[in-house]
Amino acid sequence: xxxxxxxxxxxxxxxxxxxxxxxxxxxxxxxxxxxxxxxxxxxxxxxxxxxxxxxxxxxxxxxxxxxxxxxxxxxxxxxxxxxxxxxxxxxxxxxxxxxxxxxxxxxxxxx
Amino acid sequence: xxxxxxxxxxxxxxxxxxxxxxxxxxxxxxxxxxxxxxxxxxxxxxxxxxxxxxxxxxxxxxxxxxxxxxxxxxxxxxxxxxxxxxxxxxxxxxxxxxxxxxxxxxxxxxxxx
Numbered sequence: 102x103x104x105x106x107x108x109x110x111x112x113x114x115x116x117x118x119x120x121x122x123x124x125x126x127x128x129x130x131x132x133x134x135x136x137x138x139x140x141x142x143x144x145x146x147x148x149x150x151x152x153x154x155x156x157x158x159x160x161x162x163x164x165x166x167x168x169x170x171x172x173x174x175x176x177x178x179x180x181x182x183x184x185x186x187x188x189x190x191x192x193x194x195x196x197x198x199x200x201x202x203x204x205x206x207x208x209x210x211x212x
Numbered sequence: 213x214x215x216x217x218x219x220x221x222x223x224x225x226x227x228x229x230x231x232x233x234x235x236x237x238x239x240x241x242x243x244x245x246x247x248x249x250x251x252x253x254x255x256x257x258x259x260x261x262x263x264x265x266x267x268x269x270x271x272x273x274x275x276x277x278x279x280x281x282x283x284x285x286x287x288x289x290x291x292x293x294x295x296x297x298x299x300x301x302x303x304x305x306x307x308x309x310x311x312x313x314x315x316x317x318x319x320x321x322x323x324x325x
Binding site for chain 1: 214216218252253254255257302304312314315316317318319
């Protein structure tokens with residue numbers, strides 16, 4: 102079935118550093134989504150992307166929908182301690198018309 | 213508070229117990245979902261309900277039994293679970309066919325002993 106490969110699995114950075122994570126798939130998607138999950142909570146939507154090549158920002162977060170429709174990346178600039186959590190990519194559409202989640206990237210920020 | 217409320221937040225149950233998880237949303241959504249989140253695994257979709265009707269069951273064992281009495285409430289009835297069923301169970305809701313509108317609850321942390 103469709104799978105999303107998300108990397109890196111984890112990142113340990115200093116406050117103020119920029120962060121980049123990405124998601125790749127063997128199948129194409131019509132929509133790419135990025136979620137953040139705080140400890141002990143459910144995922145919360147950060148950014149949604151609907152068109153190949155689309156670049157969208159939400160504050161210090163920027164995400165792009167890859168031209169091939171098989172990948173997406175998320176950048177976080179000038180990280181702060183509250184950025185800590187697990188970031189999930191998710192793709193929608195394609196062969197199954199379902200929302201498929203990546204394995205997540207655990208982000209730890211050292212003050 | 214996301215608008216999707218799950219209770220209880222934590223549950224410890226024995227393998228012979230019967231318990232139920234509850235999910236409630238007042239966002240006006242007509243689709244509700246159960247996900248299982250285990251450590252180091254992607255979120256696993258278990259069940260989908262659209263307008264109270266089950267439209268998807270991803271080969272979930274029968275020891276998990278969902279119930280959707282109306283578009284605002286979703287239950288997951290549990291019986292004779294196994295230790296490997298210990299996980300965070302997340303409920304989500306959306307308007308059908310609108311993936312960007314998935315709103316998740318805070319989850320129920322289930323431990324089977």
